[in-house]
Amino acid sequence: MTLDSAAQARSTADAVARRSYGKLVAFLAAALRDVAAAEDALSEAFATALADWPLNGCPANPEAWLLTVARRKGIDGLRRRRSGEAAAAQLQILAELDEAASTVVGDAAIPDRRLALLFACAHPAIDAGIRAPLMLQAVLGLDAKTIASAFLASPSAMGKRLGRAKQKIREAGIRFAIPACNELAGRLDGVLDAIYAAFAEGWSDPDGTDVIRRDLTAEALFLAGLVAGLLPQEPEALGLLACMLHAEARRRARRNADGDYVPLAEQDVALWDAAMIDEAETLLLRASALGHIGRYQLEAALQSAHVERRRSGRTDWTPEVQIYDALLALSVSPVVALNRALAIAELQGPRAALEIVDALAADGRLVDYQPYWAARAALLARTHAYPEARDAFDIAIGLASDPAVRRFLQGRQAVLPHCGE
Amino acid sequence: MQYLLMLYSNENGWSQMTPAEQEQGVAAYGAYTQALKTAGVLVGSNRLQPSTTATTVHVADGKSQVLDGPYVDSKEQLAGYYLIDVPDLDAALAWTARCPGASHGTIEVRPVWYM
Numbered sequence: 411m412t413l414d415s416a417a418q419a420r421s422t423a424d425a426v427a428r429r430s431y432g433k434l435v436a437f438l439a440a441a442l443r444d445v446a447a448a449e450d451a452l453s454e455a456f457a458t459a460l461a462d463w464p465l466n467g468c469p470a471n472p473e474a475w476l477l478t479v480a481r482r483k484g485i486d487g488l489r490r491r492r493s494g495e496a497a498a499a500q501l502q503i504l505a506e507l508d509e510a511a512s513t514v515v516g517d518a519a520i521p522d523r524r525l526a527l528l529f530a531c532a533h534p535a536i537d538a539g540i541r542a543p544l545m546l547q548a549v550l551g552l553d554a555k556t557i558a559s560a561f562l563a564s565p566s567a568m569g570k571r572l573g574r575a576k577q578k579i580r581e582a583g584i585r586f587a588i589p590a591c592n593e594l595a596g597r598l599d600g601v602l603d604a605i606y607a608a609f610a611e612g613w614s615d616p617d618g619t620d621v622i623r624r625d626l627t628a629e630a631l632f633l634a635g636l637v638a639g640l641l642p643q644e645p646e647a648l649g650l651l652a653c654m655l656h657a658e659a660r661r662r663a664r665r666n667a668d669g670d671y672v673p674l675a676e677q678d679v680a681l682w683d684a685a686m687i688d689e690a691e692t693l694l695l696r697a698s699a700l701g702h703i704g705r706y707q708l709e710a711a712l713q714s715a716h717v718e719r720r721r722s723g724r725t726d727w728t729p730e731v732q733i734y735d736a737l738l739a740l741s742v743s744p745v746v747a748l749n750r751a752l753a754i755a756e757l758q759g760p761r762a763a764l765e766i767v768d769a770l771a772a773d774g775r776l777v778d779y780q781p782y783w784a785a786r787a788a789l790l791a792r793t794h795a796y797p798e799a800r801d802a803f804d805i806a807i808g809l810a811s812d813p814a815v816r817r818f819l820q821g822r823q824a825v826l827p828h829c830g831e
Numbered sequence: 832m833q834y835l836l837m838l839y840s841n842e843n844g845w846s847q848m849t850p851a852e853q854e855q856g857v858a859a860y861g862a863y864t865q866a867l868k869t870a871g872v873l874v875g876s877n878r879l880q881p882s883t884t885a886t887t888v889h890v891a892d893g894k895s896q897v898l899d900g901p902y903v904d905s906k907e908q909l910a911g912y913y914l915i916d917v918p919d920l921d922a923a924l925a926w927t928a929r930c931p932g933a934s935h936g937t938i939e940v941r942p943v944w945y946m
Contacts, residue, residue, distance in 0.1 A: 564924070778870055780929075805865060805869055806862075807858075808862035809866045810929065813931075816931065820858060
């Protein structure tokens, strides 16, 4: 074995992993009806490849090679875990894998079961809080440590929760299939919500008051693109991708040269990514032509209304408030109600908005929500209630976990006039 | 459950800050403490003097040994703590991420051992 052949084997394996990991796992998981077993079998196959390829040369068809080896590893694992009829039935399914593997001639030829895998991960029987981490691991191969950091959880606890979820998929016999038409819309919501949860971990609120932990946005965008590509007739799938592209398009504008936070209203629109915005607008148009409005299309429409400022230099707040009304009619969310109040402030002034914000305080869910206190502080400042604004800024600053946002809020607090306190 | 958040940071960092930066830093901690109080989760908190003021004591075979300096000689030293009472580790980690000490240093989170 030469160093060169070892390096070449590794680079081929890396390329296959990047190109085909999700497809290979999805294909194996659907055949084995077991996510954990599929991941184990594939990682054993990769380990075997790194030992075999330097000696015998990289195969012309690395995907087919890996699938064949992973299948064998999967059968061994199955025999260890199960006995009798259950295993026999499963082995029958695996025989089909053999045929499939022999026809695979690269990434494009692997039957794409990733959507079925996403539906299994977001199945109603799986705890809603673990669906996004499970998708990120199963389809993208992220390790538990990376996922735990992004979701601010302990790595060992995250590992255990992922393990339990995969066990549930196997033991409850959750199907790896795209649901039938009549239940597709309901089940799709679960998939989209989990993808959005992964994205929101990156933004923590899509309106842009808090921008830490952006490390998962690329992964979430990839998944949203995958779902929109595989279900092009589902308007909400297109709406979610449009909404995420709009938020992502403003990334560069959210920090100035010093790394300080820039709020949406003060962003330089020239820094917004025009290509991403165009793609989002096209998607939203296609979605609305399909004739079923939903949460993600409305969220995307909100983002789209801000784009108007790029063309006209000003934001028209009337459609914003109307879209928030429609969103609230779909689901009562205190965060939506808060953002609606901020749009009201632009139309009717800060006092009208403060009345809504005060009423929202009764909802205990906002007590630890930094954007709530930041919004409240800004509205109080606009009504010249400076001591109250100062107190609200204090809590917003204390709740901020992004140093840039903390500095921004401290700056806003510092310029409040001191008068007769 | 109670969790102790132990704030470790580079002690030279503070002395290298301008007075304005120091003031902003102290204000950020004040705001964080206020947010913990408002949420009703703060049990106790203190900032510590630098580790140059530390003294360690060890008693072995009936003889006490007293040494100047901190227990572990490292650039990052324990600078203070927050003791909070929250439902679970996830909640403790969420509060930890909000602490200014998580941005300029590292925070170790440990559950309290109940007797």
